[in-house]
Amino acid sequence: MSVLRSGFLLHGLLWLACGFSFTPLAVAEEPIRFSPIVISSDAPNQGFVIEGDPKQARQPIPASDAGDFLRRTPGFSAQNSGGTNSDPVLRGLGGSRLNILFDGGEVIGACPSRMDAPSSYIAPETFDQFEIIKGPQTVKYGPVGSAGTVLFERRTPLFMEGGVRGRIILQGGSYGRFGQVADVAAGNEQGYIRAIGQHDRAQDYKDGSGEKVPSKWMNWNGDVLLGATPSADTLIEIGMGAGDGEARYAGRNMDGAKFERRISTLRFEQYYHSGALESIEIRAYHHANHHVMDNYSLREPSMMAMAMPLKRTTTGARLTSYWQFGENALAAGVDGQVSKHQDQHQQQWHTDMDSQQLGYFAELEWQLDALQKLVAGARMDHYGTKDHRLMLAGGHGGNTVAAPNATYNERRRENLPSAFLRYEVAPIAATTLYAGVGHTQRMPDYWELFSPKNGMHAGPNAFALIKPEKTTQLDAGAYWQNNTLKAWLSAYLGRIDNFILFTGDEVGNVAAEVMGAEVGSTWQLHPNVAVDSALAYARGRNKDEHKALPQIPPLDANFALSYEEDKFSAGVIWRLVDSQHRVAHGQGNVVGLDFGPSRAYNTVALNGAYRVSSQLTLSVGADNVLNKTYSEHLNKAGSAGFGYPAEKRFNEPGRQFWLKADYQF
Numbered sequence: 001m002s003v004l005r006s007g008f009l010l011h012g013l014l015w016l017a018c019g020f021s022f023t024p025l026a027v028a029e030e031p032i033r034f035s036p037i038v039i040s041s042d043a044p045n046q047g048f049v050i051e052g053d054p055k056q057a058r059q060p061i062p063a064s065d066a067g068d069f070l071r072r073t074p075g076f077s078a079q080n081s082g083g084t085n086s087d088p089v090l091r092g093l094g095g096s097r098l099n100i101l102f103d104g105g106e107v108i109g110a111c112p113s114r115m116d117a118p119s120s121y122i123a124p125e126t127f128d129q130f131e132i133i134k135g136p137q138t139v140k141y142g143p144v145g146s147a148g149t150v151l152f153e154r155r156t157p158l159f160m161e162g163g164v165r166g167r168i169i170l171q172g173g174s175y176g177r178f179g180q181v182a183d184v185a186a187g188n189e190q191g192y193i194r195a196i197g198q199h200d201r202a203q204d205y206k207d208g209s210g211e212k213v214p215s216k217w218m219n220w221n222g223d224v225l226l227g228a229t230p231s232a233d234t235l236i237e238i239g240m241g242a243g244d245g246e247a248r249y250a251g252r253n254m255d256g257a258k259f260e261r262r263i264s265t266l267r268f269e270q271y272y273h274s275g276a277l278e279s280i281e282i283r284a285y286h287h288a289n290h291h292v293m294d295n296y297s298l299r300e301p302s303m304m305a306m307a308m309p310l311k312r313t314t315t316g317a318r319l320t321s322y323w324q325f326g327e328n329a330l331a332a333g334v335d336g337q338v339s340k341h342q343d344q345h346q347q348q349w350h351t352d353m354d355s356q357q358l359g360y361f362a363e364l365e366w367q368l369d370a371l372q373k374l375v376a377g378a379r380m381d382h383y384g385t386k387d388h389r390l391m392l393a394g395g396h397g398g399n400t401v402a403a404p405n406a407t408y409n410e411r412r413r414e415n416l417p418s419a420f421l422r423y424e425v426a427p428i429a430a431t432t433l434y435a436g437v438g439h440t441q442r443m444p445d446y447w448e449l450f451s452p453k454n455g456m457h458a459g460p461n462a463f464a465l466i467k468p469e470k471t472t473q474l475d476a477g478a479y480w481q482n483n484t485l486k487a488w489l490s491a492y493l494g495r496i497d498n499f500i501l502f503t504g505d506e507v508g509n510v511a512a513e514v515m516g517a518e519v520g521s522t523w524q525l526h527p528n529v530a531v532d533s534a535l536a537y538a539r540g541r542n543k544d545e546h547k548a549l550p551q552i553p554p555l556d557a558n559f560a561l562s563y564e565e566d567k568f569s570a571g572v573i574w575r576l577v578d579s580q581h582r583v584a585h586g587q588g589n590v591v592g593l594d595f596g597p598s599r600a601y602n603t604v605a606l607n608g609a610y611r612v613s614s615q616l617t618l619s620v621g622a623d624n625v626l627n628k629t630y631s632e633h634l635n636k637a638g639s640a641g642f643g644y645p646a647e648k649r650f651n652e653p654g655r656q657f658w659l660k661a662d663y664q665f
């Protein structure tokens with residue numbers, strides 16, 4: 001029994017030291033505060049790593065998907081198209097610049113307009129842990145996310161003796177919101193079986209002026225995990241899952257009628273107790289996504305009724321070995337992936353793209369002395385992408401006249417390196433400073449190579465034309481904590497060569513610069529009263545065209561005052577967002593283009609929570625209490641199909657109420 005415990009205790013340490021975050025070099029002796037019951041904004045546990053329990057209550061209203069979940073974190077925002085399936089953006093950079101992993105694997109959507117961003121397939125409350133690593137400061141998770149890496153992980157705690165445990169969440173709110181999550185596991189020393197089911201839905205919401213915004217959505221997910229622990233140091237887990245959903249989009253000319261996913265995963269972990277090799281981890285996954293968008297099942301068609309079915313399958317694996325040499329830790333491994341995209345003509349499925357990636361990496365944590373360490377990593381990726389399109393039919397699935405494809409049957413190959421180096425120091429107790437530099441080269445993704453219209457009018461084809469994007473970024477920050485105050489800062493300055501930029505439906509490479517910071521604090525001004533603040537600012541410049549980079553969110557600040565007793569908490573959150581005048585009209589990415597400046601706004605939200613027992617917590621909230629009418633800067637222009645005038649943003653929800661019951665057994 002104790003051996004079993006030690007194996008997984010060891011894993012817990014690895015999880016902290018290697019797998020996810022780098023443990024702070026020094027920590028204050030006492031936590032300054034109980035974990036708040038309702039989270040106002042997720043603060044980093046160090047400058048650039050944020051982690052937490054995605055099942056915990058957060059304001060505003062429980063997130064509809066991972067995009068909605070992430071956009072509440074300082075530094076994040078999202079390109080919004082309606083009530084759900086927004087595409088998350090970190091520091092103004094989204095799409096494939098943000099590497100989002102679903103239980104160790106990449107889920108790549110099928111929609112050529114990214115209606116089904118990876119985050120749209122992730123129901124946060126069905127996961128145990130999320131982790132955000134800002135900047136190109138790790139090389140362990142597949143192709144490096146140049147803006148950052150986000151991990152949603154399930155980690156089933158082992159059963160030391162036979163038993164059953166679980167968690168049931170019920171949540172409801174304004175505009176027909178009603179969601180359920182059930183997560184039940186049974187097992188003993190030899191293994192476990194775990195079933196996780198989720199269903200959630202909402203009707204169209206109304207903005208602060210009482211106008212209905214087309215935004216109705218529904219999603220469900222079901223997953224089963226079977227784990228075996230044949231010895232104290234071995235874990236084998238297989239997982240199977242499925243899900244589907246639908247979404248009406250105020251900001252698109254078609255709605256998402258199907259977001260079907262099928263997933264199989266395999267996880268193997270082996271721990272060793274002698275020698276330098278500590279453990280080996282293997283993760284394998286197969287994701288099959290079937291997406292349909294149409295203009296008739298969730299709206300009255302304003303033109304000829306049409307539907308577009310699409311499929312994507314992605315299969316991959318990663319092997320990581322963890323080593324310990326004295327005080328120094330090394331993680332080294334290899335990962336790879338094959339992916340295929342299909343669309344449908346005359347009821348027949350046709351492959352338009354297939355791609356492969358193979359990479360190998362090593363990341364070293366070198367403890368210089370008790371107070372200083374260096375972390376360095378490097379990886380190399382080999383990519384191949386094949387163009388199967390005989391004819392080009394225009395970008396975004398438009399029905400423009402088809403033209404012969406000059407790159408039919410061609411395969412592009414790229415070998416792209418990435419590396420980073422970071423120095424961390426704890427000059428005084430409970431303080432960490434870090435500074436790092438990272439470089440990563442990103443293969444253009446499906447949306448950049450296949451969705452643009454380049455090549456339609458005898459112009460150069462995006463598939464042949466677009467160069468890999470090269471990001472070089474300095475990341476620096478600080479984390480400081482004493483018994484009553486915690487403060488943190490993470491800042492960055494980056495240069496992006498061959499930044500992949502959409503101008504209308506066409507795409508090109510430009511030189512760009514990005515810079516910004518997130519800063520925040522928690523002040524426990526009384527044993528029961530805390531003040532949280534967070535502020536995020538991002539700025540981007542297109543050096544070639546001497547103007548702003550598009551789709552950069554404005555300054556966003558968040559202040560929260562909370563009162564907590566042992567069983568009860570109440571809070572008020574004031575969010576202030578500045579106007580954004582740095583825009584690049586008609587430019588952006590496949591999801592959205594800038595169409596003008598946006599106005600400043602502020603909203604107030606209230607929450608309360610009560611721990612009925614150690615098992616049951618109730619929380620309630622009211623968002624946008626003052627019923628303001630406002631829209632976010634990153635917003636698809638409202639669809640003409642719903643009567644929105646050209647280039648008019650659709651609004652965010654007016655006042656809404658929610659209630660969440662969280663029961664653990």
Ligand SMILES: [Cu+2]
Binds near residue numbers: 111112256
């Ligand atoms: Cu779509």
